[in-house]
Amino acid sequence: MSDYKAVHGTKVQNIAGDPPAPFTGQVWYNTTTTTAKYFFNNPGSWATGGDLNRSSGRRFVGGTGTQTAAICVGGSPPVTADTELYNGSSWTEVNNLNTARYGMATSGTQTAAIVGGGGTAPANASAEVWNGTNWTEVNDLNQARRSLAGSTAGSSTAALGFGGYKTPGIANNTEVWNGTNWTEVNNLGTARYRYGGSGTSTAALGFGGQAGNGGVDLTELWNGTNWTEVNDLNNARQGIAGCGTQTAALGFGGEPAPRQAKTESWNGTNWTEVADLGTGRYRLGAAGTNTSGLAFGGAINPSGNRTSATEEWNKGPTTATLGSE
Amino acid sequence: MAKTKQYCVAENWGKGFIEHNESSRITFKGYPGNVWQVPAHNKAANLWINKVLGVPKTKDEAQTIVTAIIDTAQDAWDADNVDGESSAEKIERLGSKPADITLEE
Numbered sequence: 354m355s356d357y358k359a360v361h362g363t364k365v366q367n368i369a370g371d372p373p374a375p376f377t378g379q380v381w382y383n384t385t386t387t388t389a390k391y392f393f394n395n396p397g398s399w400a401t402g403g404d405l406n407r408s409s410g411r412r413f414v415g416g417t418g419t420q421t422a423a424i425c426v427g428g429s430p431p432v433t434a435d436t437e438l439y440n441g442s443s444w445t446e447v448n449n450l451n452t453a454r455y456g457m458a459t460s461g462t463q464t465a466a467i468v469g470g471g472g473t474a475p476a477n478a479s480a481e482v483w484n485g486t487n488w489t490e491v492n493d494l495n496q497a498r499r500s501l502a503g504s505t506a507g508s509s510t511a512a513l514g515f516g517g518y519k520t521p522g523i524a525n526n527t528e529v530w531n532g533t534n535w536t537e538v539n540n541l542g543t544a545r546y547r548y549g550g551s552g553t554s555t556a557a558l559g560f561g562g563q564a565g566n567g568g569v570d571l572t573e574l575w576n577g578t579n580w581t582e583v584n585d586l587n588n589a590r591q592g593i594a595g596c597g598t599q600t601a602a603l604g605f606g607g608e609p610a611p612r613q614a615k616t617e618s619w620n621g622t623n624w625t626e627v628a629d630l631g632t633g634r635y636r637l638g639a640a641g642t643n644t645s646g647l648a649f650g651g652a653i654n655p656s657g658n659r660t661s662a663t664e665e666w667n668k669g670p671t672t673a674t675l676g677s678e
Numbered sequence: 679m680a681k682t683k684q685y686c687v688a689e690n691w692g693k694g695f696i697e698h699n700e701s702s703r704i705t706f707k708g709y710p711g712n713v714w715q716v717p718a719h720n721k722a723a724n725l726w727i728n729k730v731l732g733v734p735k736t737k738d739e740a741q742t743i744v745t746a747i748i749d750t751a752q753d754a755w756d757a758d759n760v761d762g763e764s765s766a767e768k769i770e771r772l773g774s775k776p777a778d779i780t781l782e783e
Contacts, residue, residue: 398701673699
């Protein structure tokens with residue numbers, strides 16, 4: 354029988370940490386965490402991450418950043434201004450928003466982000482920019498609304514806010530943030546709210562959401578000037594979260610049941626169903642990319658309950674702990 | 679018919695509770711009451727239950743836990759009313775009424 358050295362040419366190494374560039378099939382012993390680890394090609398799966406600090410959880414949170422450097426803002430109930438940062442393992446509370454809100458558009462990174470709109474009975478137009486330490490109020494959106502979507506892969510100086518609920522009525526407005534002002538541009542084809550967004554201010558994607566009484570499967574693509582309807586989600590739903598880009602996005606969660614755990618991957622043309630979330634939920638937060646995503650918070654059945662659970666999505670080369678098999 | 683699912687109760691402690699090398703091999707479904715469903719007759723699933731110190735439950739026992747939580751939430755939803763509020767407004771405020779959950783065999 355072949356042993357590890359015969360296959361790979363070296364013995365299993367003791368390393369203080371993880372190797373910077375492991376190869377598929379490599380096994381090592383992490384002397385820092387005292388665990389045997391290996392590197393494999395993951396077809397796509399969710400693993401649990403560190404919980405948000407509010408143990409009762411929160412829903413309608415805003416989120417952006419990466420899987421190992423994310424930001425979670427706002428949420429409800431009660432409506433909160435809380436801000437938390439994720440480092441790949443745990444969330445840390447930092448300075449609050451100036452205005453507590455839920456269901457806002459979010460764009461940027463953990464150190465430079467913008468939030469716009471959101472619910473504060475019934476909806477507001479205000480926007481705030483995060484510089485890594487504090488939130489500062491900036492110019493308002495033209496249309497007050499909540500449960501709008503944002504270009505999560507955008508930046509704090511170039512973002513998009515689209516759709517939402519404007520009390521009363523569902524909005525199809527799209528607004529572009531240039532670092533100073535919000536400007537109204539061409540509307541969505543279908544007005545909706547509580548839906549997923551990804552991409553940047555010039556190349557975005559909007560999917561799912563609530564257009565009337567129920568969830569829809571519609572996907573629209575923004576090219577910097579106009580929205581165009583493209584191929585639908587496999588599962589119509591509202592309260593879905595999204596991350597990634599216009600050509601490689603991930604949509605997950607949503608309602609009604611049993612859609613709450615469904616995850617779909619967008620390749621620029623079609624949505625494909627991939628592995629479900631461990632904890633089905635809706636109105637959750639998201640960060641990251643199509644291959645390295647993050648889901649946090651949200652509402653779970655029974656409705657009204659919130660979760661503080663975080664899950665990490667990985668597809669492709671992934672490090673795993675050997676001892677947990 | 680042989681059962682295809684098994685259930686346990688385990689509290690999700692966060693990072694490391696479910697790892698990628700586990701969820702890439704087995705399908706997890708979380709339910710109210712820290713009830714987790716994983717495949718039956720599956721070595722990886724059995725090892726995961728051992729890892730998280732899961733307390734095994736029959737499908738009926740797991741169903742009882744889940745139903746009790748749903749029933750409580752449904753009663754709370756029914757009792758939470760505001761004078762003059764329409765049904766649509768109530769759903770907007772609270773979300774839809776908690777739905778029944780039926781576990782698989």
